[in-house]
Amino acid sequence: MTTIYLDNNATTRVAPEVLEAMLPYYQDLYGNPSSAYLFGGQVGRRIQEAREQVATLLGAMPEEIIFTSCGSESDNTAIRSALSTETGKGHIITSRVEHPAVKVLCTHLSNKGYRVTEIPVNKEGQLDMDRYKESLTRDTAIVSLMWANNETGVIFPVEEAAQMARERGIVFHTDAVQAVGKIPIDMKNNTIDMLSLSGHKLHAPKGTGVLYVRKGTRFSPFLIGGHQEKGRRGGTENTASIIGLGKACDLAARNMEEGNTKVKYLRDKLEKEILDRVPNSRLNGETLNRLPNTTNISFEFVEGEAILLLMDEFGICGSSGSACTSGSLQPSHVLRAMGVPFTMAHGSIRFSMSIYNTEEEIDFVIDKIPSIIEKLRNLSPYWKPDEQACATGA
Amino acid sequence: MWEYTDKVKEHFLKPRNAGEVEDANAVGEVGSMACGDALKLSLRVDENGKVADAKFQTFGCASAIASASALTEMLKGKTVDEAENITNQDIADFLGGLPKEKMHCSVLGRQALEQALADYKGEHVKEKEGEIVCECFGVTDLEIEKAIRENDLSTVEEVTNYTKAGGGCENCHDAIREIITMVRAEEKPVAKPKLTNIQKIRMIEETIEGEIRPSLKQDGGDVELIDVIGNRVLVAKRGTCAVCQASEQTFKNLVESKLQELVWPELVVEEVSQ
Numbered sequence: 001m002t003t004i005y006l007d008n009n010a011t012t013r014v015a016p017e018v019l020e021a022m023l024p025y026y027q028d029l030y031g032n033p034s035s036a037y038l039f040g041g042q043v044g045r046r047i048q049e050a051r052e053q054v055a056t057l058l059g060a061m062p063e064e065i066i067f068t069s070c071g072s073e074s075d076n077t078a079i080r081s082a083l084s085t086e087t088g089k090g091h092i093i094t095s096r097v098e099h100p101a102v103k104v105l106c107t108h109l110s111n112k113g114y115r116v117t118e119i120p121v122n123k124e125g126q127l128d129m130d131r132y133k134e135s136l137t138r139d140t141a142i143v144s145l146m147w148a149n150n151e152t153g154v155i156f157p158v159e160e161a162a163q164m165a166r167e168r169g170i171v172f173h174t175d176a177v178q179a180v181g182k183i184p185i186d187m188k189n190n191t192i193d194m195l196s197l198s199g200h201k202l203h204a205p206k207g208t209g210v211l212y213v214r215k216g217t218r219f220s221p222f223l224i225g226g227h228q229e230k231g232r233r234g235g236t237e238n239t240a241s242i243i244g245l246g247k248a249c250d251l252a253a254r255n256m257e258e259g260n261t262k263v264k265y266l267r268d269k270l271e272k273e274i275l276d277r278v279p280n281s282r283l284n285g286e287t288l289n290r291l292p293n294t295t296n297i298s299f300e301f302v303e304g305e306a307i308l309l310l311m312d313e314f315g316i317c318g319s320s321g322s323a324c325t326s327g328s329l330q331p332s333h334v335l336r337a338m339g340v341p342f343t344m345a346h347g348s349i350r351f352s353m354s355i356y357n358t359e360e361e362i363d364f365v366i367d368k369i370p371s372i373i374e375k376l377r378n379l380s381p382y383w384k385p386d387e388q389a390c391a392t393g394a
Numbered sequence: 395m396w397e398y399t400d401k402v403k404e405h406f407l408k409p410r411n412a413g414e415v416e417d418a419n420a421v422g423e424v425g426s427m428a429c430g431d432a433l434k435l436s437l438r439v440d441e442n443g444k445v446a447d448a449k450f451q452t453f454g455c456a457s458a459i460a461s462a463s464a465l466t467e468m469l470k471g472k473t474v475d476e477a478e479n480i481t482n483q484d485i486a487d488f489l490g491g492l493p494k495e496k497m498h499c500s501v502l503g504r505q506a507l508e509q510a511l512a513d514y515k516g517e518h519v520k521e522k523e524g525e526i527v528c529e530c531f532g533v534t535d536l537e538i539e540k541a542i543r544e545n546d547l548s549t550v551e552e553v554t555n556y557t558k559a560g561g562g563c564e565n566c567h568d569a570i571r572e573i574i575t576m577v578r579a580e581e582k583p584v585a586k587p588k589l590t591n592i593q594k595i596r597m598i599e600e601t602i603e604g605e606i607r608p609s610l611k612q613d614g615g616d617v618e619l620i621d622v623i624g625n626r627v628l629v630a631k632r633g634t635c636a637v638c639q640a641s642e643q644t645f646k647n648l649v650e651s652k653l654q655e656l657v658w659p660e661l662v663v664e665e666v667s668q
Contacts, residue, residue: 303430305396305455309406323430324455324496329531329554329561331430343427379412379459381434381451382427 050246059186071198152285153294181252422509530562
């Protein structure tokens with residue numbers, strides 16, 4: 001059975017060109033970039049090239065790029081750095097729908113005595129900008145808001161939010177793990193101080209990430225050790241992966257157009273057809289400001305884990321905001337923050353596409369999903385097809 | 395991804411007895427969509443008091459569907475009395491086990507069965523008894539107590555796995571802890587659920603230390619636990635007991651009767667010389 005991978009917000013395949021660029025650094029060119037001799041030094045030069053490639057994708061300067069091990073490390077570094085450089089300030093602003101890398105860290109910091117404000121979102125998953133503005137205080141050390149949401153794809157106006165923070169002298173960080181490579185980002189034209197990205201979300205390998213730190217931003221390292229990354233992140237470089245990430249950023253810049261046309265076309269087709277063919281289904285999240293590759297659909301009267309396992313029988317990969325898939329008992333915090341009723345949240349499925357998906361795959365999924373939902377609804381005590389066929393739930 | 399047994403997968407992919415029994419005379423409905431799982435169990439009990447037909451409808455994850463399917467298979471042909479004795483553990487065992495976080499799926503089955511049998515007997519199907527402890531999932535103190543007793547639970551996490559209580563806002567964790575302490579304090583000597591070997595050995599050691607050794611020591615004697623093989627408890631006499639021929643029978647009787655009373659009724663004490 002072939003795999004139809006529609007879970008690209010979870011992780012992506014390593015692009016063949018990326019793997020090809022990486023392999024020599026596992027085989028022949030295994031030198032330590034810090035070494036004095038050419039055998040190591042030449043690897044250092046390739047890392048510098050990768051830094052330039054990442055900087056180009058972000059519209060940044062190479063010296064503003066710090067390589068890390070993952071998005072979570074970048075998020076931790078950014079927030080902890082601001083708290084230690086902004087001495088005397090004890091307030092953190094974030095949103096209710098952040099990725100656990102930020103959300104759980106903020107809960108942890110709140111237990112340590114920091115005051116944390118979580119800005120709510122509206123029913124469509126969009127940030128409440130009025131509440132955000134009111135929450136900015138003299139005591140605020142850092143704002144951390146995601147650029148795009150991993151579950152719904154909803155894009156926040158982070159550049160506007162960053163400008164409001166800048167006017168008040170507050171450090172602004174964005175978790176852009178889902179945005180980088182999918183939508184254009186130009187750090188020259190905004191006032192965001194720090195930005196996190198993760199390699200494996202844009203066809204680079206797992207275990208590599210970046211923290212962008214704007215030149216002039218006060219910085220305190222998280223991993224202290226060697227002189228690597230100019231002392232801003234100790235530890236021998238993950239050379240092959242960094243070189244792979246550089247290549248992936250290069251490809252992402254070139255594929256951005258395709259992502260916003262072909263991938264968006266496939267996403268829109270899948271979304272429209274499923275919503276048309278499956279009664280009592282609904283879209284989660286606004287469509288105006290949204291990543292081109294993501295759709296999040298709720299199916300009433302059925303539960304998400306059961307849907308995923310039946311999809312798995314056809315080799316279709318997606319993810320769910322249901323409680324049962326996560327091991328917790330409550331459905332996704334993102335959908336709850338949006339006020340999606342529990343009855344809908346338990347049956348939510350996220351499909352996230354990449355340039356490697358084909359129209360044949362999407363057609364296959366469109367063909368299978370209605371029967372999967374029907375099979376589960378026929379088992380469900382709440383499904384009364386005659387009464388409910390035309391009433392769209394909540 | 396959950397590690398489900400082949401049997402769980404099979405019952406999920408090909409559920410047995412899905413639907414509603416048309417002329418049902420025993421119906422139980424538990425759970426809700428907000429909670430994430432719900433089960434409607436309908437049975438027809440024939441004139442001989444046997445379950446002639448059983449069907450289910452489930453809203454829930456794979457293991458909730460499999461648990462309900464398994465329950466209907468287990469029920470068919472059983473007398474009402476036999477059906478009453480089916481525990482949530484039996485449902486899990488039938489499926490070759492459930493991941494511990496999914497045990498509440500088997501509890502849901504047991505609860506629906508209880509309701510259905512109460513319905514059959516014409517007992518007024520009660521509104522939930524007891525006081526709500528977990529507001530998020532509407533779980534009462536009596537339900538929590540029952541799960542603790544029947545499954546020998548000792549932590550809040552286990553209670554959450556079996557009943558969902560405490561899985562939401564977590565405000566009730568202290569209350570759950572109090573219930574665990576209360577149930578476990580009252581429950582010492584009554585018939586116990588199956589013990590694991592480690593539990594058994596630990597309890598034997600505790601009983602020897604707390605109950606047996608002090609009375610032997612009064613006479614200058616002592617006892618040492620050598621091994622436990624199934625229900626055979628191998629012990630060696632120490633101190634004056636070791637040299638006192640007359641103590642033979644009293645020693646064995648004392649140790650055995652205490653262990654049978656406080657640990658497990660089928661234990662047999664054997665004396666070894668070591």
